Amino acid sequence: MENKIPAQKILIAVLIILVVGSLVAWTLIFRNRGELFAEVVVQGETVMEIPLNQNENSVIWDLQDQYHVPVHLETEHGRIRFVDVDCPDHICENTGWLSLEYQSAVCMPNRTVVTIYPRK
Numbered sequence: 001m002e003n004k005i006p007a008q009k010i011l012i013a014v015l016i017i018l019v020v021g022s023l024v025a026w027t028l029i030f031r032n033r034g035e036l037f038a039e040v041v042v043q044g045e046t047v048m049e050i051p052l053n054q055n056e057n058s059v060i061w062d063l064q065d066q067y068h069v070p071v072h073l074e075t076e077h078g079r080i081r082f083v084d085v086d087c088p089d090h091i092c093e094n095t096g097w098l099s100l101e102y103q104s105a106v107c108m109p110n111r112t113v114v115t116i117y118p119r120k
Contacts, residue, residue: 035053035118035119036051036052036053036078036099036101036116036117036118036119037049037050037051037052037116037117037119038050038052038073038075038080038098038114038115038116038117039114039115039116039117040061040063040073040112040113040114041112041113041114041115042063042067042069042071042110042111042112043069043111044111047063047066047067048061050073050075050080052075052078052079052080052099052116053078056076056077057076058074058075058076059074059075059076060072060073060074060083060084061073061074061075063112069107069110069111069112070085070086070087070110071085071086071107071110071112072084072085073114078099079097079098079099080097080098080099080114080116081093081095081096081097081098081105082095082105082107082112082114085107085110086110087107087108087109087110088109091107091108092105092106092107092108092112098114098116099116100116101116101117101118102115102116102117103115103116104116
């Protein structure tokens with residue numbers, strides 16, 4: 001006597017596994033959403049730590065006056081990006097918004113790095 005498992009039961013089992021796997025992945029990716037900050041490094045030195053969960057409205061951070069690099073950063077809704085940067089190719093601006101743990105963007109001509117970290 002052969003035991004055959006109906007295709008419908010196999011399909012249901014696969015769907016359950018996919019749903020559970022998706023929920024686990026979603027939880028791992030977004031577990032620290034309220035506790036992130038952006039570390040700003042200029043010429044190898046950490047100059048700022050910007051909390052990303054405090055500004056719902058757009059805020060522009062000017063690095064020219066205090067750190068002598070022609071870089072502006074914009075934060076809003078838990079994310080950050082390079083804007084209005086004085087460099088030849090604007091690759092850093094084209095990187096777009098950073099909002100997840102350990103994402104980074106770099107402006108090589110101005111030796112400026114932005115990396116997102118979770119609060120510990």
